[in-house]
Amino acid sequence: MSKPASLxxxxxxxxIVDIIAKSDDAFLINNAITKGGMTLIDxxxxxxxxxxxxxxxxxxxxxxxxxxxxxxxLGGKAAFxxxxxxxxxxxxxxxxxxxxxxxxxxxxSTSESPTGRCLVLxxxxxxxxxxxxxxxxxxxxxRDVDPATIAAAQITYLEGYLWDPPHAKDAFxxxxxxxxxxxxxxxxxxxxxxxxxxxxxxxxxLVAGNIDxxxxxETEIMSLYQAETFDEALQAVRGKCxxxxxxxxxxxxxxxxxxEVHVIEAVKPAQLIDTTGAGDLFAAGFLFGLTHGRNVAAxxxxxxxxxxxxxxxxxxxxxxxxxxxxxxxxL
Amino acid sequence: MSKPASLxxxxxxxxIVDIIAKSDDAFLINNAITKGGMTLIDxxxxxxxxxxxxxxxxxxxxxxxxxxxxxxxLGGKAAFxxxxxxxxxxxxxxxxxxxxxxxxxxxxSTSESPTGRCLVLxxxxxxxxxxxxxxxxxxxxxRDVDPATIAAAQITYLEGYLWDPPHAKDAFxxxxxxxxxxxxxxxxxxxxxxxxxxxxxxxxxLVAGNIDxxxxxETEIMSLYQAETFDEALQAVRGKCxxxxxxxxxxxxxxxxxxEVHVIEAVKPAQLIDTTGAGDLFAAGFLFGLTHGRNVAAxxxxxxxxxxxxxxxxxxxxxxxxxxxxxxxxL
Numbered sequence: 334m335s336k337p338a339s340l341x342x343x344x345x346x347x348x349i350v351d352i353i354a355k356s357d358d359a360f361l362i363n364n365a366i367t368k369g370g371m372t373l374i375d376x377x378x379x380x381x382x383x384x385x386x387x388x389x390x391x392x393x394x395x396x397x398x399x400x401x402x403x404x405x406x407l408g409g410k411a412a413f414x415x416x417x418x419x420x421x422x423x424x425x426x427x428x429x430x431x432x433x434x435x436x437x438x439x440x441x442s443t444s445e446s447p448t449g450r451c452l453v454l455x456x457x458x459x460x461x462x463x464x465x466x467x468x469x470x471x472x473x474x475x476r477d478v479d480p481a482t483i484a485a486a487q488i489t490y491l492e493g494y495l496w497d498p499p500h501a502k503d504a505f506x507x508x509x510x511x512x513x514x515x516x517x518x519x520x521x522x523x524x525x526x527x528x529x530x531x532x533x534x535x536x537x538x539l540v541a542g543n544i545d546x547x548x549x550x551e552t553e554i555m556s557l558y559q560a561e562t563f564d565e566a567l568q569a570v571r572g573k574c575x576x577x578x579x580x581x582x583x584x585x586x587x588x589x590x591x592x593e594v595h596v597i598e599a600v601k602p603a604q605l606i607d608t609t610g611a612g613d614l615f616a617a618g619f620l621f622g623l624t625h626g627r628n629v630a631a632x633x634x635x636x637x638x639x640x641x642x643x644x645x646x647x648x649x650x651x652x653x654x655x656x657x658x659x660x661x662x663x664l
Numbered sequence: 665m666s667k668p669a670s671l672x673x674x675x676x677x678x679x680i681v682d683i684i685a686k687s688d689d690a691f692l693i694n695n696a697i698t699k700g701g702m703t704l705i706d707x708x709x710x711x712x713x714x715x716x717x718x719x720x721x722x723x724x725x726x727x728x729x730x731x732x733x734x735x736x737x738l739g740g741k742a743a744f745x746x747x748x749x750x751x752x753x754x755x756x757x758x759x760x761x762x763x764x765x766x767x768x769x770x771x772x773s774t775s776e777s778p779t780g781r782c783l784v785l786x787x788x789x790x791x792x793x794x795x796x797x798x799x800x801x802x803x804x805x806x807r808d809v810d811p812a813t814i815a816a817a818q819i820t821y822l823e824g825y826l827w828d829p830p831h832a833k834d835a836f837x838x839x840x841x842x843x844x845x846x847x848x849x850x851x852x853x854x855x856x857x858x859x860x861x862x863x864x865x866x867x868x869x870l871v872a873g874n875i876d877x878x879x880x881x882e883t884e885i886m887s888l889y890q891a892e893t894f895d896e897a898l899q900a901v902r903g904k905c906x907x908x909x910x911x912x913x914x915x916x917x918x919x920x921x922x923x924e925v926h927v928i929e930a931v932k933p934a935q936l937i938d939t940t941g942a943g944d945l946f947a948a949g950f951l952f953g954l955t956h957g958r959n960v961a962a963x964x965x966x967x968x969x970x971x972x973x974x975x976x977x978x979x980x981x982x983x984x985x986x987x988x989x990x991x992x993x994x995l
Contacts, residue, residue, distance in 0.1 A: 564926045564961055584915060587927055594925035595895045596918055630895055 340436070341409040341624035343486035345478065345508055346397025347470040347494050347501070348415035348439075349449045350422040353461075353609070353647055354389035356454035361462055366454065371463040371525045373497060374452075379466035382452050391422075392648040393429035394451055395470075396524060397492040399610045399649045403617025403639055405433040406655040409624060412436035412482050414504075418469040422448035429650070439477050442469035453609055455647065461609040473501040478508045484515035487624045488546065490616065493524035496532045509543055518575075520546035522616060523553040530556060540573050546623070547577040548616045554579050567594075576629060578636070580615050582608075585637065590629045597633040600641035610649030614639040635664050671767070672740040672955035674817035676809065676839055677728025678801040678825050678832070679746035679770075680780045681753040684792075684940070684978055685720035687785035692793055697785065702794040702856045704828060705783075710797035713783050722753075723979045724760035725782055726801075727855060728823040730941045730980045734948025734970055736764040737986040740955060743767035743813050745835075749800040753779035760981070770808050773800035784940055786978065792940040804832040809839045815846035818955045819877065821947065824855035827863045840874055849906075851877035853947060854884040861887060871904050877954070878908040879947045885910050898925075907960060909967070911946050913939075916968065921960045928964040931972035941980030945970040966995050 361368050364382060374382065393402070395415060404411040413430055417423030419441045426448060430437045449468035455461050473495070483489050489512040495501040509519045521544045523529050529536055536557060540547055547570070551563050554577075560566035563581070570577045570589060577589040581599075588595040618639035622632025639655060646652050692699050695713060705713065724733070726746060735742040744761055748754030750772045757779060761768045780799035786792050804826070814820050820843040826832040840850045852875045854860050860867055867888060871878055878901070882894050885908075891897035894912070901908045901920060908920040912930075919926040949970035953963025970986060977983050 562929065564928055567927055568924075568961075592923065593899075596898055596927060597895050598893070630899075 340486035342404045342488050342620050343412040344397040344401035344490040345414045346492040348417045349395035349451045351394030351451045352389045353453040354386045366462050368462050370527050374464045393426045394649045399613035400616045402650050403614045405435045406651050407621040408656050409621045416473045417448040418442045455607045459605045471498045475503045475507040478504050480511045483511040488518045490520045493528050518545040522548040526552040526556040545575045547574045550580045588629045595630045600637045602641040602645040607647045610643040611640045614643040671817035673735045673819050673951050674743040675728040675732035675821040676745045677823040679748045680726035680782045682725030682782045683720045684784040685718045697793050699793050701858050705795045724757045725980045730944035731947045733981050734945045736766045737982050738952040739987050740952045747800050747804045748779040749773045786938045790936045802829045806834045806838040809835050811842045814842040819849045821851045824859050849876040853879040857883040857887040876906045878905045881911045919960045926961045931968045933972040933976040938978045941974040942971045945974040
């Protein structure tokens with residue numbers, strides 16, 4: 334790999350293609366799918382569920398990859414690290430990132446595992462319930478983390494979901510160390526309340542000592558601190574990391590940055606169709622803002638704007654020109 | 665006046681009886697009534713509007729008086745200072761406070777002015793629009809402020825509306841001075857965004873130097889600091905007074921207390937009927953909490969609970985047993 338140019342954000346996450354179908358609540362119940370959550374499934378279960386699902390649309394996904402796509406869509410310089418197979422879905426995944434100008438050089442898998450996929454069921458309330466077969470994403474390894482791609486980025490962004498595959502958490506830790514040694518910042522998303530349940534002690538340790546910028550939604554941060562109210566979790570996270578961005582859906586977000594606490598409105602979407610990618614795009618806008626000289630409050634407003642775009646249509650990646658949207662909003 | 669026993673809260677405000685009727689938006693437009701606001705009207709306008717209104721219900725009201733009724737309803741020891749006439753509505757007003765155990769000794773008016781009334785029009789969206797004829801309330805004078813009733817209370821609570829009558833602001837200032845000289849705290853409500861417009865400079869001065877506990881809703885605090893966003897107003901009020909309780913309707917409230925910032929949920933009402941008194945009852949719960957050893961976060965939860973009771977029915981005063989509600993909620 335040639336030495337990369339200076340980057341705003343490098344993201345690391347599970348490389349996933351989303352298969353999105355509409356569903357009713359009964360289908361979720363009949364198939365034992367946890368509403369609003371992300372459940373890991375194996376290849377056989379993925380095949381069975383896919384067979385039972387209605388017609389869908391396919392789109393590149395993956396939490397950190399969505400964020401990186403958003404950063405690039407806003408005009409930022411971004412890179413992604415994550416593992417696909419040399420198959421059709423893998424080609425789609427790589428194409429979609431590179432078409433946005435994202436640097437994506439992770440060597441493809443050498444195993445038999447196909448590219449990972451997430452079966453996303455969207456209920457009429459716009460809630461999404463995800464069943465993920467990680468596939469080749471399972472094989473992400475520390476050797477896939479190119480130190481130059483990390484050191485070149487102002488912020489390295491890591492998803493909590495990396496705790497699921499066997500070696501990915503080591504890749505996470507390697508990236509974190511390289512970034513800090515290069516004097517860069519490390520951001521992390523808690524990903525999902527069930528993910529927090531699985532790895533709470535390790536996440537608590539990370540948040541208290543290693544992470545500079547934390548992203549969490551209301552249920553995730555409450556799960557992390559086993560808090561009964563949002564405010565209890567808010568008090569718990571203060572002082573733990575330099576910046577915590579706590580998202581609350583239509584209630585907006587709260588940003589804690591040292592002594593500062595900001596309470597920022599959500600941006601009402603043109604229509605509410607599918608909440609998939611809301612948190613990912615908030616993170617994109619926030620990271621874009623921070624890496625472009627905006628303060629945390631202004632960055633959060635960009636995050637809210639980007640999130641409002643992605644929830645107004647099916648799928649986890651922007652479908653509008655985010656740069657134009659940003660300009661129009663005066664942000 | 666005999667020396668009062670030790671009190672939790674003494675409130676001072678315009679003594680008002682509310683006349684509440686349902687209305688549609690067209691009626692507000694046809695009668696040039698500012699939706700959601702409080703407009704001062706004279707006796708003639710009150711008569712005309714009352715003639716045009718549909719059938720109503722009468723209930724004791726007045727912002728600070730509602731708060732004091734709430735404090736008493738929660739089990740607190742409270743007093744009220746405000747001016748009525750010796751007429752039927754004045755009797756109703758005094759009766760309703762005393763029936764709750766509130767100490768109410770303000771001498772009645774010696775003029776011809778009848779007891780003040782507020783014509784409240786409630787639209788189907790539960791919003792209330794108020795047209796107030798102050799009547800005898802106009803005559804509140806510093807001599808009505810009994811120093812012992814102020815000095816005996818842990819907190820003296822003053823409504824911003826006191827800036828409207830000619831001598832009431834002097835009564836406000838006298839009460840503030842007596843309270844502070846007695847080592848007590850002074851709380852103030854900004855009352856209404858239009859009230860803030862009328863007296864912004866004086867309110868800014870009060871908040872920055874004289875008030876210990878500030879109550880404001882989102883539009884009021886944004887009006888005070890001429891802020892474009894809630895967050896801008898939030899940053900502006902930090903450090904200005906010991907405690908600022910900023911209410912945001914269904915978005916809950918934000919409490920700023922020195923370095924602490926708390927974000928507290930609203931309590932969903934059984935049904936949303938009439939928002940009249942929501943801010944007043946929030947203040948009641950918050951002040952009850954503070955004067956009963958609760959911290960600001962727990963006090964805000966009591967405030968949210970009391971507000972949820974009053975918006976579930978027509979009228980600005982609780983209709984349920986607030987003490988029982990508090991117990992049931994584990995607060």
